[in-house]
Amino acid sequence: MTNREGAPAVAHAVEQHETGAAPPPSRGRGRGPVPVRPRRRVRHGRAVVGFLAPFVVLFAAFYLVPIGYAVVESLYTVTRVGGTFGRATEVFGGFVQYAAVFSNGPFWASIGRVLVFFVISIPLQLGLALVFALLLDSPVLRGARFFRLAFFVPYAVPGVIAAIMWGFLYAPTLSPFTLLTTSFDLLGPDLVIFSIANIVNWIFTGYNMLIIYAALQAIPPELTEAARMDGAGQWRIAWSVKIPMVAPALGLTGVFSIIGTLQLFNEPLVMRSVSSAVGSDYTPNMVVHATANIPNYNLAAAFSVVLALVTCVLSFTFLKIAGRRTLS
Amino acid sequence: MRNHRPGRLLAVTAAVVTTVAVTAACGGGGDPGPGGTTAAGACEPAPPGTKVELTFTSWVPGMQKTVDLWNQNNPDIQVKYTEVVGGNDGTYQAYANQIKAGTTGDLGMIEFDNLPSFRLQNGLADIGGCQPVAEGIDGYPEWTRTQVSFGEEGAVYGVPQDVGPLALYYRKDLYDAAGLKPPATWDEYAQQAAQIQAQGGLIGNFMPDQPAWFTALAWQNGARWFTVGDDGTWKVDMTDPKTLQVAEFWQKLIDAEQVNTIPGIGDVEWQALDAGQEWTLIGAPWTAKLIETNVPSGNGKWAVAPLPQWSAGGTAGGSWGGSTTVVWAGSAHPYEAAKFAMWAFGDPAALALNNENGGQFPAHTGQTDLPALSEPSAYFGGQVIWTEFAKANDQVDPSFAWGPTMTDTYDTLSNGFGQAVNGQAKLADVLGDAQARTIETMKAQAIQVG
Numbered sequence: 001m002t003n004r005e006g007a008p009a010v011a012h013a014v015e016q017h018e019t020g021a022a023p024p025p026s027r028g029r030g031r032g033p034v035p036v037r038p039r040r041r042v043r044h045g046r047a048v049v050g051f052l053a054p055f056v057v058l059f060a061a062f063y064l065v066p067i068g069y070a071v072v073e074s075l076y077t078v079t080r081v082g083g084t085f086g087r088a089t090e091v092f093g094g095f096v097q098y099a100a101v102f103s104n105g106p107f108w109a110s111i112g113r114v115l116v117f118f119v120i121s122i123p124l125q126l127g128l129a130l131v132f133a134l135l136l137d138s139p140v141l142r143g144a145r146f147f148r149l150a151f152f153v154p155y156a157v158p159g160v161i162a163a164i165m166w167g168f169l170y171a172p173t174l175s176p177f178t179l180l181t182t183s184f185d186l187l188g189p190d191l192v193i194f195s196i197a198n199i200v201n202w203i204f205t206g207y208n209m210l211i212i213y214a215a216l217q218a219i220p221p222e223l224t225e226a227a228r229m230d231g232a233g234q235w236r237i238a239w240s241v242k243i244p245m246v247a248p249a250l251g252l253t254g255v256f257s258i259i260g261t262l263q264l265f266n267e268p269l270v271m272r273s274v275s276s277a278v279g280s281d282y283t284p285n286m287v288v289h290a291t292a293n294i295p296n297y298n299l300a301a302a303f304s305v306v307l308a309l310v311t312c313v314l315s316f317t318f319l320k321i322a323g324r325r326t327l328s
Numbered sequence: 329m330r331n332h333r334p335g336r337l338l339a340v341t342a343a344v345v346t347t348v349a350v351t352a353a354c355g356g357g358g359d360p361g362p363g364g365t366t367a368a369g370a371c372e373p374a375p376p377g378t379k380v381e382l383t384f385t386s387w388v389p390g391m392q393k394t395v396d397l398w399n400q401n402n403p404d405i406q407v408k409y410t411e412v413v414g415g416n417d418g419t420y421q422a423y424a425n426q427i428k429a430g431t432t433g434d435l436g437m438i439e440f441d442n443l444p445s446f447r448l449q450n451g452l453a454d455i456g457g458c459q460p461v462a463e464g465i466d467g468y469p470e471w472t473r474t475q476v477s478f479g480e481e482g483a484v485y486g487v488p489q490d491v492g493p494l495a496l497y498y499r500k501d502l503y504d505a506a507g508l509k510p511p512a513t514w515d516e517y518a519q520q521a522a523q524i525q526a527q528g529g530l531i532g533n534f535m536p537d538q539p540a541w542f543t544a545l546a547w548q549n550g551a552r553w554f555t556v557g558d559d560g561t562w563k564v565d566m567t568d569p570k571t572l573q574v575a576e577f578w579q580k581l582i583d584a585e586q587v588n589t590i591p592g593i594g595d596v597e598w599q600a601l602d603a604g605q606e607w608t609l610i611g612a613p614w615t616a617k618l619i620e621t622n623v624p625s626g627n628g629k630w631a632v633a634p635l636p637q638w639s640a641g642g643t644a645g646g647s648w649g650g651s652t653t654v655v656w657a658g659s660a661h662p663y664e665a666a667k668f669a670m671w672a673f674g675d676p677a678a679l680a681l682n683n684e685n686g687g688q689f690p691a692h693t694g695q696t697d698l699p700a701l702s703e704p705s706a707y708f709g710g711q712v713i714w715t716e717f718a719k720a721n722d723q724v725d726p727s728f729a730w731g732p733t734m735t736d737t738y739d740t741l742s743n744g745f746g747q748a749v750n751g752q753a754k755l756a757d758v759l760g761d762a763q764a765r766t767i768e769t770m771k772a773q774a775i776q777v778g
Contacts, residue, residue, distance in 0.1 A: 080774040083560030085447050085478075085732075088774065100772065173590070173599035189750045273594050276536040277750055279743035293735045295424040295449070296772060 067308075073301035074098070090298070097302035106281040107303060111262075111310065113193070114283050118261045121197035126253055128201070129208035133246075134238050136209075137216040148213070152206040159203060163270035166199045171274045187275035196278075199267050204260070208253040215249035216242055251322040255315050262311045265289070284310075371458035373663045378404070380664045383433035385410045386653070387419065388489075390685025394678050398668060405664045407435075415439055415651075420735070427451040432656035434665045439651045440475050441540060443486055444554075444732040446654065447478065448775070453655040456484035458666035464674055471726035472691050476652055478729070479556075486652030487669040488691035490682075492612030493645050493720035494544050497619065499607045500631040500709055502529070510608075510633035514577060517636045521586040524607050532608045533600070534578050535592025536749045539741035540648055541610070542578075546571040547646030547728045549638055554731040562770060562777040564731065566763040567756070573638070575755035582749060589749035598622035610635065612648040613689030613717040620707045628706065632713040635720060645723035650691065689717055733769045740765045 077093030080086035101107060132151050136144050154162065168174045172181040180186075186195045219242060227237045265285040271278045281287045284307050292300040374380050384395065384407050395409040412419045420442060426432045427449050438446055446452055455461045456477070461484050465473060472488035498510050506527065511517040521531040535541055546553070551571040555563045581587045588606055590596050593615070600606055601623045609615065619630060635645060653673060655665040672678045674692050682688040683700050695701055701714040731737055744758030770777045 078772075078774045080776075083776070084556050084562065085444075085450075086560075086774075086776075087450055088448075168595070171596050171599075173596050173603065189747075189752060272537065273591055274596050276589065276591060276746035279746055280739040281743060290736070290739050293421055293739075294733055294769060294773070295421070296769070297428075299772060 070301040070304050073298055074305050076298050078296075078298065093298070097298050098306070100299055101302045101306050104287075104303075107284060107287045110281055110284045110287050111307075114261050114264055117193055117197060117264065118258065120194060121200055122254070122257045122261065124197075125201045125205050126208055126250065126257065128205045129253065130212055130243070130246075130250065132205070132209045133212035133216055134242060136213055137242065138234055138238070140234060148210075151209050154203050154205075155207040157203070159266040160270055162203055163199055163267040166195070166202070167271055167274040170195055174274075187271070187277060189277040192271065192275050192277045195275075196264075196267050196271060200260075200264070204257075208256070211253050211256075212246050212249050215246040219245045247322075251319065254318055254322060258314050258318055259311055262307065262314070371455060371663050371666065373667075374661060380405045380661050382407045382435060382659075382661060382665050382668060383410070384408070384435040384653075384668070385412050385419070385433070386437035387412050387414050388437070388682060388686035388688060391682070393685055394672055394681045397677065397681065398671060402668075405668065407668055415442060416735070420445075423451065424449060427656075427658075430658055432658045434656060434659040434661060435669060436654055436656060437489065437651055438486060438654050439649065440472075440488075440647070441543075441730045441734045441738075443475065443652060443654070444478070444730050445734060447485055448732040448773070451654075451657055452485045453657045453659060453662050454483050454485055455487075455655050455662055455666040455669075456482045458663050460663075460667040460670045461487070464670045467674055467692050467694060469691065469693055469721055469724070471647070471724045471728075472650075472652075474726045475729070486654040487666070487673050489651045489653055489673045490614070490649075490688040491691045491721055491724070492544070492614060492647045492649035492689075493717055493724050494548065494610055494612060494635045494648055495716055495720050496633045496635055497609040497611050497615065497630055498633055499604070499626070499629055501629040502604075502607050510631075511636045512634075513640055513642075514636045514638055518577070518581065521581055522584070525584070525586045529604075530588050530606050531581075531586060532606055532610060533588035533590060533592055533597060534582055534745075534749065535597070536589060536745035537591045537742050538593060539738040539745065541592065542574070542741065542745070544612075544646035544648040545610070546574045547725060548635065548644050549574050550644065550725060552728065554729050556729075557778065560776060562732070562775060564763050564766050564770070564777065566759045566766070571759060572756055575759055579748075579755045582755075593618065595622075601626065612650075613714070614649060614687060616705075616708070616713060617687040620705075626707075628709050630708050631711050632708060632716045634716065643723045644725060645720045646728070647721075647724050689714065731766060731770070732775060733766060733773065736769045737762055737766045 074097050075092060075094065076090040077096045078088050079091050080088050132147075135141050136148050136151075141147065157165075169177065170181060170186040172178065175181040185191060223241055223245070224237055227241050232240065263285055264283040268278050268282045269286060272280070272282075280290045284303070288300050288303045288307065291303060382405065386409075389411075391411065392409050395407050399406055412422070415438065420438075423432065423436060423438075423446065427446070432451065443452070456465075462482075465484055468488045469491070472491060473484075476486045476488060477483045478485065496510055503510065506523070508520060508523070511520055517531065524531045543553070549570040551566075551568055551574070553564065553566050553571070555565070557563060578587070582589060588600060590600060598618075601609065601619065602625050604625070609619070611619075616632075619626065623630075637644060653669040655662050655669065659665050673682070673690065674694075676694060676698065679688075679690045679692060679695060680698055680700060682690065683698060689695065689701075690698070696715065696718045701718075702712060704710045704712050740762040741758065744753055744761055745755070747753040748755050748758055767777050
């Protein structure tokens with residue numbers, strides 16, 4: 001759950017959604033004589049290129065090109081000539097790999113698994129994040145600065161390290177909490193999904209809290225003041241003023257969580273060394289990883305493309321639903 | 329080569345980091361690099377007076393010291409060494425990418441079970457025609473020669489480094505106190521499992537996450553999972569009677585809860601051993617150092633006995649782990665590379681260093697002459713455990729061969745074994761599933777499989 005690259009793009013999408021994505025009125029319209037404009041444009045053009053170039057070059061090199069490469073790879077297949085250890089050549093195979101993706105049981109099972117994981121993990125995670133953010137924002141809490149940092153610290157712990165630590169706490173032979181770990185098989189097939197959800201929640205609650213907290217800080221003080229003047233208590237203010245005002249931020253954390261859940265990788269991979277209930281195909285990303293290890297790059301690329309599409313569809317569906325609810 | 333893992337969790341950390349790095353580096357070109365296999369006749373030394381520089385990667389701790397010794401004595405053939413993480417922890421994926429990009433360098437380390445996979449990727453040079461190899465290859469046990477030649481007369485696709493013949497580690501103190509002798513047959517093993525259970529212990533651990541361990545046990549019983557027909561077609565048979573016998577044996581022990589079923593060769597297992605839960609451990613030579621390091625409470629209490637047999641008086645063995653050094657097909661200097669590999673894993677001075685720094689049990693048959701391998705070990709109650717493994721090494725069945733997509737086969741096996749130990753599947757069914765999935769994966773790679 002470390003991959004947050006989708007964040008800026010999604011944030012932008014949310015913003016646009018909120019503002020109705022109206023293009024800013026073009027400045028020069030109806031002003032001045034026409035011949036002046038070309039010279040200015042040239043000067044601007046250079047500046048624009050200069051400022052954009054570093055981003056565009058890096059974006060192309062590390063985003064567009066790899067994605068394009070994956071799409072191309074996914075359209076190829078391997079043929080072999082020359083017997084047992086025949087030489088392999090890649091030939092265009094159309095949608096052969098995609099057919100394999102759609103008939104691959106473990107891959108779709110893993111997507112089903114992370115969706116269950118989402119239901120188990122995310123409502124609790126975002127609920128806690130909201131509660132913590134409201135507490136930090138409320139005047140009742142003392143030592144807000146300390147708690148803000150304390151809640152956020154788990155996010156600063158590298159995900160793999162966190163998973164190792166929790167793995168040690170869960171494993172009956174390693175855990176200091178022997179009563180708990182011997183009475184509940186936290187690493188068994190029934191509970192391991194909750195155990196992993198707990199790790200993920202531990203890491204990301206503070207992160208989501210900060211996003212919501214930032215949105216709370218942006219609420220104009222006049223609003224809460226007006227509510228108070230009208231006789232609203234802290235509960236009432238939180239429920240009727242603050243939460244509706246941070247709904248867009250909650251939507252944003254929801255989208256992050258969908259993306260993060262579908263990309264779940266580190267935590268279950270680490271759990272494999274303490275639990276026999278986590279297979280090498282536990283999450284979609286692990287399926288891709290195992291396929292690339294075979295190595296079957298073409299199929300792995302097709303998995304990646306399909307996974308990206310699934311993520312897109314789910315994120316935008318969520319935004320649509322969340323957006324409609326915010327409006328109504 | 330599991331002996332070189334300081335801890336599985338650490339290895340996983342490394343794997344995750346490497347994966348990220350490898351994924352980022354995935355944009356290599358499509359050219360598979362020069363030459364599929366080097367023609368045997370083409371292995372000629374560089375003209376005299378030429379300085380040759382070679383690259384070499386492995387994950388044997390302290391291998392740099394062996395390389396340093398070579399570099400001192402061979403000013404004209406200098407080896408540049410890089411230590412990498414274990415094969416399955418990311419290095420194999422890096423190798424596959426390098427083969428695709430044509431940047432493999434000269435020498436690399438590959439475990440026996442992954443050799444066919446890299447041969448299939450046209451990554452390996454046949455160094456059988458290189459004079460140092462042709463002269464020295466007979467110094468390695470037959471089963472390792474078969475594995476590095478894939479049964480082709482005169483071919484050598486890797487120099488055997490170290491081997492993993494199975495033996496039985498057991499708690500001599502507990503066995504003595506209970507009036508038991510280490511089991512000579514699997515029948516005895518099963519009987520003792522019940523006796524030990526009655527005393528509140530467990531005879532051992534069925535490691536669901538170590539499919540290579542199970543493979544070695546099937547290998548011992550004469551299983552032939554992968555064979556190649558005369559027309560070059562692969563045949564996969566993981567549900568033969570021999571394998572099923574092994575599976576049913578362990579299924580009974582699992583059902584009776586007479587064995588542990590926890591992840592093996594890692595912190596979870598070490599804690600179980602340190603707590604004195606398990607009385608035996610079926611392991612390889614490289615396991616010795618791991619037990620010694622991770623199970624301090626067992627000091628002086630462990631000993632090594634031969635692997636139990638399926639028939640009384642039998643002498644069959646299997647190997648768990650073990651590795652080779654290969655010369656990449658893209659190497660410009662196969663002769664010099666082969667010469668170095670034969671020295672690094674055949675010369676007594678080099679073997680002594682590999683054993684001292686890397687804990688390797690050398691594949692070379694001269695291994696028992698090494699002073700370090702004829703000394704009694706205090707941890708193992710003064711026993712010279714290496715002679716036990718040297719015997720076991722002579723008994724490893726030479727006709728077992730690996731498949732070309734072992735990573736995937738292992739994944740399917742370990743996923744299924746995980747379900748089996750949780751009561752969600754039977755071992756025999758897991759093997760059937762693994763066979764079907766292996767065939768499917770091979771077909772997707774356009775491998776002829778019947």
